[in-house]
Amino acid sequence: MEIDAWVWWLIGAVGLGIPLVLTAMPEFGMLSAGAVAGAVVAALGGGVVAQVLVFAAVSVALIAVVRPIAARNSRGRPGLATGIDALKGRQAVVVERVDGSGGRIKLAGEIWSARALDSDTAFEPGQQVDVVEIDGATAVVM
Template sequence: MSALLWLAAAIVLAVAEMFGGELVLLMLAGGAFAAAGVDFVWEPPLWVDGLVFAAVSVLLLVAVRPIAKRHMLNRPAVLMNTEALEGQPAVVTETVDGDDGRVKIGGDIWSARSVDPAAVLEPGTHVTVVEIDGATAVVWRA
């Protein structure tokens, strides 16, 4: 019977972790799952269940939680919006000079200007986006 109580406690702790996100309650849920498993298999006295719960919970908190937190915080950077366009190839659709022009980047037409103010890039020229300045792509001949 106490195995079901440990299982219920583990489920409640795991669900509560969804609202906190600090991984403490999840580690306690792991301890409760371990206690439920021990109680289901061997049916020891209640103090043994408590000892298993405490030992597994502390082990998870000390050994697993720091590693899990590190992995949660060190996600690879995902470039979004205009940051993702830097370094992308483009094709000149209207003559680009140091002031104005148009390029096609990944199917979208952008206003553009050349990095080199003296350069004039004719339509059909393949260029690389160096940066996005407002709504203008700054390009360089590829």
């Protein structure tokens, strides 16, 4: 019993799908889709050259088009800032004079110890400041 070419292409597509699942590399899925396209050409009676050309064309097209779009979308999502990272860049109100040696601010509804980023700068109560970083339990402001 001879196995038709389209069956071999489907076996190849499944074989390429296995590393896709194991490694989460989407390129294997694109190659698998190319193998399915090759199977379609084989089932329609296309020759071996046509099958290989369709496989290559579909695989390369998918990799060239889909991969950059997926990469761009995955980079575009900002990460969710939590903990002290969520406080960086926020504004606070000075409660007690803040200078290079210390002071107090109201940040995110809580009173924090703070110090000025520039030791020569001082902020008076009521002024708004920006939190540059959190150093231990002290907010560094400017």
